[in-house]
Amino acid sequence: MTAGEHKVILEMKGICKAFPGVQALDKVNLDLYAGEVHVLVGENGAGKSTLMKILAGAYDRDAGELIVDGEPQGHWTPALARAKGVAMVYQEFNLVPFRNVAENIFLGREKLRWGLFLDKAAMHRSAHEQMEAIGVPVDTHTPVGKLGVAQQQMVEIAKALSLDVRILVLDEPTSALTVREIEQLFDAIRRLKARGVGIIYISHRMEEVSAIGDRITVLRDGQYIGTRRVGEVTTDEIVKMMVGREIKDLFPRHFRDPGEVALRVQGLSTADKLRDVSLELRYGEIVGLAGLVGAGRTETARAIFGLDPHTAGSIEITGRQVSRIDPPTAVEMGLGLAPEDRKRDGLFPILPIKSNVIMASLRRLFPNGILWPGKENREAAKYANRLRIQPPGIERQVQYLSGGNQQKVVVAKWLAAGPRVLIFDEPTRGIDVGAKAEIHAFMDQLANEGNAILMISSELPEILGMSDRIYVMRDGTVAGEFPRGASSEEIIRCAMGVKA
Numbered sequence: 001m002t003a004g005e006h007k008v009i010l011e012m013k014g015i016c017k018a019f020p021g022v023q024a025l026d027k028v029n030l031d032l033y034a035g036e037v038h039v040l041v042g043e044n045g046a047g048k049s050t051l052m053k054i055l056a057g058a059y060d061r062d063a064g065e066l067i068v069d070g071e072p073q074g075h076w077t078p079a080l081a082r083a084k085g086v087a088m089v090y091q092e093f094n095l096v097p098f099r100n101v102a103e104n105i106f107l108g109r110e111k112l113r114w115g116l117f118l119d120k121a122a123m124h125r126s127a128h129e130q131m132e133a134i135g136v137p138v139d140t141h142t143p144v145g146k147l148g149v150a151q152q153q154m155v156e157i158a159k160a161l162s163l164d165v166r167i168l169v170l171d172e173p174t175s176a177l178t179v180r181e182i183e184q185l186f187d188a189i190r191r192l193k194a195r196g197v198g199i200i201y202i203s204h205r206m207e208e209v210s211a212i213g214d215r216i217t218v219l220r221d222g223q224y225i226g227t228r229r230v231g232e233v234t235t236d237e238i239v240k241m242m243v244g245r246e247i248k249d250l251f252p253r254h255f256r257d258p259g260e261v262a263l264r265v266q267g268l269s270t271a272d273k274l275r276d277v278s279l280e281l282r283y284g285e286i287v288g289l290a291g292l293v294g295a296g297r298t299e300t301a302r303a304i305f306g307l308d309p310h311t312a313g314s315i316e317i318t319g320r321q322v323s324r325i326d327p328p329t330a331v332e333m334g335l336g337l338a339p340e341d342r343k344r345d346g347l348f349p350i351l352p353i354k355s356n357v358i359m360a361s362l363r364r365l366f367p368n369g370i371l372w373p374g375k376e377n378r379e380a381a382k383y384a385n386r387l388r389i390q391p392p393g394i395e396r397q398v399q400y401l402s403g404g405n406q407q408k409v410v411v412a413k414w415l416a417a418g419p420r421v422l423i424f425d426e427p428t429r430g431i432d433v434g435a436k437a438e439i440h441a442f443m444d445q446l447a448n449e450g451n452a453i454l455m456i457s458s459e460l461p462e463i464l465g466m467s468d469r470i471y472v473m474r475d476g477t478v479a480g481e482f483p484r485g486a487s488s489e490e491i492i493r494c495a496m497g498v499k500a
Helices: 048-056 078-083 101-105 120-135 148-163 181-192 206-212 235-243 298-303 327-332 342-346 351-359 359-365 374-388 403-415 432-449 460-466 490-496
Strands: 009-019 023-034 036-040 064-069 072-073 086-089 167-171 198-202 215-220 221-227 260-270 277-282 286-290 312-317 319-320 335-338 420-425 452-456 469-474 477-483
Touching: 009 048, 009 086, 009 452, 023 036, 023 048, 023 167, 023 215, 023 260, 036 048, 036 206, 048 078, 048 086, 048 167, 072 277, 072 460, 078 086, 086 148, 101 120, 101 148, 120 148, 120 374, 181 198, 181 206, 198 452, 206 235, 206 460, 215 235, 235 432, 260 298, 260 452, 277 286, 277 452, 277 477, 286 460, 298 335, 298 452, 312 432, 327 335, 335 403, 335 432, 335 460, 351 359, 351 374, 351 403, 359 374, 359 403, 403 432, 432 452, 432 460, 452 460, 460 490, 477 490
Parallel strands: 023 221, 036 198, 036 215, 086 167, 167 198, 286 452, 286 469, 335 420, 420 452
Antiparallel strands: 009 023, 009 064, 064 072, 215 221, 260 277, 260 312, 312 319, 469 477
């Protein structure tokens, strides 16, 4: 922390918030010093987002005190929060893709000349200064949609800085970034700390706590568990505070000899990304697919499942070879895909759990096209119970579930469809450590039941801990294959094209 670390700029005391049927926050405390990074952790559904939305003025608190710069605040609105220098960068960006960097930074607050005319030159000058201030110079005339995810995130931060931010909330800022981009973000955070900005940093990645945090606060089930100085608490202690129990094994694999080939891909190419991709997957094993962002991992999954057409190569699924494939054919042949973006591609958020669970099984369950509610309920309840989706009840809309439970609904959907080969694309992205352990245990169970799993992940510990074998992609092709026990250094070198 900087010299300003002893100045408390934010206090949230005894914050309570209830929604119909749910006590989201119950007497939660949080404070923030100038020039510090205060990491906020907890399982999905612990109340982190609700607490931050109260700070941002999006929700009214039911009880408790909100004190900014020593002044108690009464009715609190988004406008008052902005006026006090509070800004929040959400995990899902609020940017207009077809507008340029400067236009996005000053959207709704455009600079005017003589109060009448848009002063584009002043906007670009100021936008350039804000981007320079966080160490990420970009051409402010560039449409945001043409920037990478990391640069878009920096635009969001620059937008917050243009509001004269003093309290900045970053919600899962590294969930879609590469290792290099994460370090770029951390450099920007250090610059903000040096300017005396207080930062509340929400993350599920334990390794980031020691890398960037000064203090850490843990929430569990809407309650305040405690605050610790980083360096005075171990990762195991943090996890135990988060979940209320010890997680003895985050990667619970029971390795066994694999069976016959379940999926074989040979020379797969697409018009714009993939070239000569070859890999195979056997029954009873989990094969990891690693690589940097943009290497072609998700594109490989989409091409295998038939979402994107391939221009060359062949695919063999459960012993049957196809030269052309589409999703209905893939499902019929025993293949399932849990996509990277579960909200956009894997779920119907406004529909209840039961409708989502049976979505890929409609033809099998109701071949005559008539949906029987009793059968739908029984089928959905069976898989919802098997995966312990919380809170119980198959009538609840998926949009109201935590990230970890939404991921369980995606898995339940494919279990109900009965595939023997499953592709999991980033199966634990954005979910807490407890839910990760449950998903990993279930994947291990599926493999031990003789199913074949292709797991795409950007998290090296997950790749190394769960995989029987590992393929590494680079520039749209498979750059290497590694056995169980390979080191993280070997994987990274291969992904980056660096020779040992």
